[in-house]
Amino acid sequence: MDTLGSVPYYVVAGYMLLLLGLGIAGWRKSVNNEEDYYLAGRGQGWIVSSLTIMATFFSSFALLGAPGMVYRDGVVFALFSLNVPLSGAAVYFFGSKIRRIGQARGYVTPGDMVSDYYGSPVALRLLVALVGLLYTIPYVVMQIQAGGILSQQLFPGENSYEIGAVVLAIITMAYIMIGGMRSVAWTDVVQGILLMGGMLVGGAAVVAVLGGPVEFFNKVAELPAKSLSVPGTSGFWSPGMLLTVCLIGSIGSLVQPAQWMRFYAAKSTKTLKRSALIFAVVLTGCFLFGVMLVGLGGQVLYPIVDGAGDYYRSASGALLPNPAVGTKPGGFNDIMLVVLKNHLPELLGGLGALVASLIMVAIMAAAMSTADSNLHAMSAVVTRDIYDRFIRPTAGENERTWVGRAIISIVTIASLGLVIVANRSETNPLGMIVILGLFAIAFSSQLLPMTFDMLYLRKGTKQGAIAGMVTGLAIVFFISPFMPEMGEGLGGIRTAMLGMIDKGSWGVIGNVVVFVVVSALTQPLKPEDVAEFSRLADGE
Amino acid sequence: MANPEAEKRKKLGRILAIAFVAVLAMGAGPGLLLINPDPESADATFTFLGLPKVYAWGLLCYAAEVAIVVTAYFKVWRDDDDQEVKS
Numbered sequence: 001m002d003t004l005g006s007v008p009y010y011v012v013a014g015y016m017l018l019l020l021g022l023g024i025a026g027w028r029k030s031v032n033n034e035e036d037y038y039l040a041g042r043g044q045g046w047i048v049s050s051l052t053i054m055a056t057f058f059s060s061f062a063l064l065g066a067p068g069m070v071y072r073d074g075v076v077f078a079l080f081s082l083n084v085p086l087s088g089a090a091v092y093f094f095g096s097k098i099r100r101i102g103q104a105r106g107y108v109t110p111g112d113m114v115s116d117y118y119g120s121p122v123a124l125r126l127l128v129a130l131v132g133l134l135y136t137i138p139y140v141v142m143q144i145q146a147g148g149i150l151s152q153q154l155f156p157g158e159n160s161y162e163i164g165a166v167v168l169a170i171i172t173m174a175y176i177m178i179g180g181m182r183s184v185a186w187t188d189v190v191q192g193i194l195l196m197g198g199m200l201v202g203g204a205a206v207v208a209v210l211g212g213p214v215e216f217f218n219k220v221a222e223l224p225a226k227s228l229s230v231p232g233t234s235g236f237w238s239p240g241m242l243l244t245v246c247l248i249g250s251i252g253s254l255v256q257p258a259q260w261m262r263f264y265a266a267k268s269t270k271t272l273k274r275s276a277l278i279f280a281v282v283l284t285g286c287f288l289f290g291v292m293l294v295g296l297g298g299q300v301l302y303p304i305v306d307g308a309g310d311y312y313r314s315a316s317g318a319l320l321p322n323p324a325v326g327t328k329p330g331g332f333n334d335i336m337l338v339v340l341k342n343h344l345p346e347l348l349g350g351l352g353a354l355v356a357s358l359i360m361v362a363i364m365a366a367a368m369s370t371a372d373s374n375l376h377a378m379s380a381v382v383t384r385d386i387y388d389r390f391i392r393p394t395a396g397e398n399e400r401t402w403v404g405r406a407i408i409s410i411v412t413i414a415s416l417g418l419v420i421v422a423n424r425s426e427t428n429p430l431g432m433i434v435i436l437g438l439f440a441i442a443f444s445s446q447l448l449p450m451t452f453d454m455l456y457l458r459k460g461t462k463q464g465a466i467a468g469m470v471t472g473l474a475i476v477f478f479i480s481p482f483m484p485e486m487g488e489g490l491g492g493i494r495t496a497m498l499g500m501i502d503k504g505s506w507g508v509i510g511n512v513v514v515f516v517v518v519s520a521l522t523q524p525l526k527p528e529d530v531a532e533f534s535r536l537a538d539g540e
Numbered sequence: 541m542a543n544p545e546a547e548k549r550k551k552l553g554r555i556l557a558i559a560f561v562a563v564l565a566m567g568a569g570p571g572l573l574l575i576n577p578d579p580e581s582a583d584a585t586f587t588f589l590g591l592p593k594v595y596a597w598g599l600l601c602y603a604a605e606v607a608i609v610v611t612a613y614f615k616v617w618r619d620d621d622d623q624e625v626k627s
Contacts, residue, residue: 025601077599088609089609217592228592229577284602284606288598288599
């Protein structure tokens, strides 16, 4: 990156060495057993827990996709941010009960708890594992891809994409394999601080570039009317969409396997209580006072309308960013990088290059913190829920831990291969993975009805839980582009559904209805088992 | 016999939960239509005290959500069941 000189090389090298050091430190402190490898001995304190939960919650979306969304749609994003305090509260509401029960019964994966409570060692365990894999696989692939894209921006040159993807993937794989959850969580602490610092410093930098807060908001007030109102420039963010994303999508991503395992790993309820408060207050603040300002300032610096007031559009009519930012619809996501590259060194000189490099490393940190948590969770799900139950039930703890490590290396290398091949391919082999990624939270949201029932209501049955999950997943698949013929064949129902409310919410609605009806018609769980579970969940 | 302290906490918890959903409905749901300026109208005002109206509304709702979470943290959420595990 010519405007930043050689500073990014030193910053990235220092960051990578720090991660490897933390990986080795995690390994030195580890004990050679499954509980330690997957849950850090269930002893994580509040600083580590809060930062690893937050770092896992946000992928590269926080520093690329979110500023891009504000840059395209304007101030409506402030209302989208209101989902974050609810997610924070869910850390306590779900996390404290999940931790208590998990600690008492030695659970490691979500499947352990769900299958045990509903008495379904095969069907529900496999369904929960399937949801886990549908969530984690696309996230791992997309974060490795983000490493390649960022490397292209930081170090333009031949093969920079491949080198960036390889470095991100290999270093991430190395520290997870050697140190397990402890290394993942410790690196998440650094990555979480970088991530939040990057959001806030990015926002402050853009305000400074535009001449301070008063001048900044004076210029923002002159943006196009659609950028200053709901549903935003694209027209996507209707009140129905915003509300369901805030209610369902936000907590749907908190019951995915990596977060669930972080609840098990917490040392105490107090740990999760504090984590919930920090999450709700700090992370939302980073969005409202960091990311928002980058996107709005981006619109001022790089208008999305031309001199005649018309929006830049592609041949197919899709919105485009300012030509100086990008020439494809996905180019909106580059706004943070473009602003940092073009304006920060000019404003702060040598210090600007350092700050810009640190924020770009923060983007890399956001990608790595999501990739590591998901890789680690995926290895637990495959090892505990599939290998141990259906392939080699006689496997010992040591064998299972090594199988988990092997899974991490296989998945990382396969994902890396896919990302590199896709970059050189005329076709788009990553297309389906990207679609899966867009629907990942919709899939994980299907765990919500049974999680809520298990932790609070305790009225559902095994058959109800299975039928509800299958229905919810089927609805999400129906509205996804995986089955376009079916969607088109029903007179545009799919398109209409996608435009009304959050896609995962459709699945949750169907899931809840079927869960309730089937549970009412089938045999309840044994009262003594439910009572014992209640006692553990409520900490009595 | 029910513990009066626990009952009081439960009641406050319910009130806070309802208040939180109401804030969400006002901030990110139909309630936002009360403040949302019509982009097609020539008379619409888009700012409030120098800030974009929708952004200011988001900040206000964020403050309300934080107030509810902080109240829940101190008054409702329990941590008296802890049996800490030594790592």
